[in-house]
Amino acid sequence: MEHIHIQQGDFSISTDKSKLDLQAIHHFLSKESYWSQNIPFETVKAASENSLTFGVYHHHQQIGYARIVSDYATVAYLGDVYILPEFRGQGLSKWLMATIMNHPNLQGLRRWILLTADAHGLYKQYGWTDIAKPDRWMELHNPDVYKLN
Secondary structure (H helix, E strand, O other): OOOOEEEEOOEEEEOOHHHOOHHHHHHHHHHHOOOOOOOOHHHHHHHHHOOEEEEEEEOOEEEEEEEEEEOOOOEEEEEEEEEOHHHOOOOHHHHHHHHHHOOHHHOOOOEEEEOOOOOHHHHHOOOOOOOOOHHHOOOOOOOOOOOOO
């Protein structure tokens, strides 16, 4: 798969994993996100290695991230989406979502899925809706998996 690199002024988005600052991503996910508090570094690293990743950068500083888990034929899961608070309000999350949704390897999928507590408005701008038949969905969820003993 070819790497995507898009520049807009002082900002860029890249799918090149070698550019990712895994320490910065881990810090945000483990300390600042609501969905993966205390996630171990090795888990973040493994998730990144096994996903299509999108890094958002200001110059060379990692300021945002998203990852896709997909078979590239039928389904994609969007997760770990963030822009650092000090860079929000500049349209970066919209640019990130447009880049993801237009990625050539993610076209023609039957289903996209994600979980969000607070960004419904952003995702609805890209065609996402509430689950039409939630009674068909099941999950096995362990919210305490990253809690320290």
